[in-house]
Amino acid sequence: MAGDYRKPIPVPAPESEPFWAAARAHRLEIQKCTSCGRFRFPPAAHCPECLSADHAWVEVSGRGRVFSFVTYQRLYNKGWEGEIPYVVALIELEEGPRLLSNLTGVAPGDVTCDMLVRVVFDDVTPEVTLPKFAPA
Amino acid sequence: MTAPEPNPALRDKYAIAGTGTSRLGKVPDISSLGLMEEAAANALNDAGLTAKDIDGLLVRGPDDSYTFHQLVGERLGINAGFSTTTANGGASQILSVILAVMAIDAGLASVVLCGFARDAWSRTHRTEQARIAGATRSAAMEAHEFGPEYGLFGAPAMHAFGARRHMHEFGTTREQFGAISLAFREHAQRNPAAQMFGRPLTLEDYLAARMIVEPFGLLDCSLRSDGGGAVIVTSTERARDMKQRPVLIKGFGTHNNLRGWFDGDNMIRTAAGPSGRRAYAMAGLGPEDIDCAQIYDCFTYMVLTQLEDYGFCKKGEGGEFVASGALRMGGRLPTNTAGGQLSETHNEGMLQIVEGARQLQGVYGGDRQVAGAETCLVSGHGGNTVCHSSLILGRA
Numbered sequence A: 001m002a003g004d005y006r007k008p009i010p011v012p013a014p015e016s017e018p019f020w021a022a023a024r025a026h027r028l029e030i031q032k033c034t035s036c037g038r039f040r041f042p043p044a045a046h047c048p049e050c051l052s053a054d055h056a057w058v059e060v061s062g063r064g065r066v067f068s069f070v071t072y073q074r075l076y077n078k079g080w081e082g083e084i085p086y087v088v089a090l091i092e093l094e095e096g097p098r099l100l101s102n103l104t105g106v107a108p109g110d111v112t113c114d115m116l117v118r119v120v121f122d123d124v125t126p127e128v129t130l131p132k133f134a135p136a
Numbered sequence B: 001m002t003a004p005e006p007n008p009a010l011r012d013k014y015a016i017a018g019t020g021t022s023r024l025g026k027v028p029d030i031s032s033l034g035l036m037e038e039a040a041a042n043a044l045n046d047a048g049l050t051a052k053d054i055d056g057l058l059v060r061g062p063d064d065s066y067t068f069h070q071l072v073g074e075r076l077g078i079n080a081g082f083s084t085t086t087a088n089g090g091a092s093q094i095l096s097v098i099l100a101v102m103a104i105d106a107g108l109a110s111v112v113l114c115g116f117a118r119d120a121w122s123r124t125h126r127t128e129q130a131r132i133a134g135a136t137r138s139a140a141m142e143a144h145e146f147g148p149e150y151g152l153f154g155a156p157a158m159h160a161f162g163a164r165r166h167m168h169e170f171g172t173t174r175e176q177f178g179a180i181s182l183a184f185r186e187h188a189q190r191n192p193a194a195q196m197f198g199r200p201l202t203l204e205d206y207l208a209a210r211m212i213v214e215p216f217g218l219l220d221c222s223l224r225s226d227g228g229g230a231v232i233v234t235s236t237e238r239a240r241d242m243k244q245r246p247v248l249i250k251g252f253g254t255h256n257n258l259r260g261w262f263d264g265d266n267m268i269r270t271a272a273g274p275s276g277r278r279a280y281a282m283a284g285l286g287p288e289d290i291d292c293a294q295i296y297d298c299f300t301y302m303v304l305t306q307l308e309d310y311g312f313c314k315k316g317e318g319g320e321f322v323a324s325g326a327l328r329m330g331g332r333l334p335t336n337t338a339g340g341q342l343s344e345t346h347n348e349g350m351l352q353i354v355e356g357a358r359q360l361q362g363v364y365g366g367d368r369q370v371a372g373a374e375t376c377l378v379s380g381h382g383g384n385t386v387c388h389s390s391l392i393l394g395r396a
Helices: A014-024 B032-047 B068-076 B089-105 B128-133 B155-170 B174-188 B203-208 B272-283 B300-309 B318-323 B350-361
Strands: A029-033 A055-059 A063-072 A086-093 A098-101 A116-123 A129-135 B014-021 B056-060 B082-084 B111-119 B211-214 B226-235 B247-256 B292-294 B375-382 B387-395
Touching (some): A014 A029, A014 A129, A063 B155, A098 A129, B014 B032, B014 B089, B014 B350, B032 B068, B032 B111, B068 B082, B082 B089, B089 B111, B089 B226, B089 B247, B089 B387, B111 B350, B155 B300, B155 B318, B174 B203, B174 B300, B226 B350, B272 B387, B292 B350, B300 B318, B350 B375, B350 B387
Parallel strands (some): B056 B082, B056 B111, B292 B375
Antiparallel strands (some): A029 A055, A063 A086, A063 A116, B111 B226, B247 B387, B375 B387
16 A cells, blocks of 8 residues: 555445456446346446345446535544545436546635536545546 | 325324423533433423333433443333334434324333434533544444545534535525524523523624535534433323323424435435425414424435425525524524524533423423424424434424
């Protein structure tokens, strides 16, 4: 692990390992049920729609919109020292699933709900890449 | 499959027979368990009972406590036909009352003590390390991916997502959130036990307070408090022979958006909707019949959306409703009349059951009393507003 990266590193559940492996390769992959075709996130063993365990990890468009967002004005974790304010956004992908992320390339004060975004990849350590989003 | 219907035969069959609270606010010389004992003893005394009369114990403590009911039962000397610790966060306390009714109806208990206690202020102030961490739950209980790596921490942010989306869809403003904060603070000025007693608030104060996680500032967030609360639940018939005027349990309901706060429209149309409809159906009442309310107020926005979800105004019109003064004493729906969790004490909703019951007993009088109140709606939600429970109380 890189020496000076001070933010929490994701600790994947077994079901979500493929998500992080794809991110390392700069691909945004989401679990898709191969029985009924439904995308699902967060990762799970069975499809909540049809209960099938059959699934594939499918690269998605990486396009989406900001469903909602919050702006941190208080420091909760030392990893963000010197980075206040920062935004955490709930991204709704074109394919449907929603995931939390950060926005890059836009000032916190310029973020709006429903703004269109696209995925970018942040290699925070040699082992860990975080999918983040930038204005489309 | 037909949807189940709440059973109207339960309406008015059970009652709250006593209420009790511990010392509230900053009480460093006592643990969560001690606070629970204090509140339980006061509730038992209020009802004219002893611990020997209790055969059901439904209590909840801090998130990181294990089998809290066993620890409480040991201290109070209670063996119970029915007992557990509820784990639905702020929905747990009304859920305890609901479970008490169900247990009594099933013949598993007859007089049930429901309670909550937590040393949330003291545990985050006893040491410098704890003060910085400010955590009321252990790190092991937090998410390990899809959140913390992006800087998502704490309850304010989770609820702020909903507030932001509501502002976007309906034009709701921070001034309208402020009206909620101000109304409850004003009520706290009538309640000497409230943490914010003697500290009135203006809209200017509200807007000038430091921001925490936008759109929430400090005064959108509930308090960190030590405290305990308890109520005694039994049959209305039995309660009539006890010391206090019983408070009728007219209806209750629950709903759990287990697909999550981030799913669908859950953050702007909460589980209060279906939970409330079930409670209204059991009680045979609608929002127009409710005289006062105790609405779970972990954050200002949550009050606003619940008022809409409970049908006191249309979806999207909560901002106007709260800004009209509806929540103040003398308004359409006096709400959180003791100050709520924003200004009395954060007790995961337990004190709001206590306050609803006492208003309907008419114990206060003067400007602390909701004049002529016959009904009170009490709400609770927890687990970041996934779980919801509703309780409609009535004057006997």
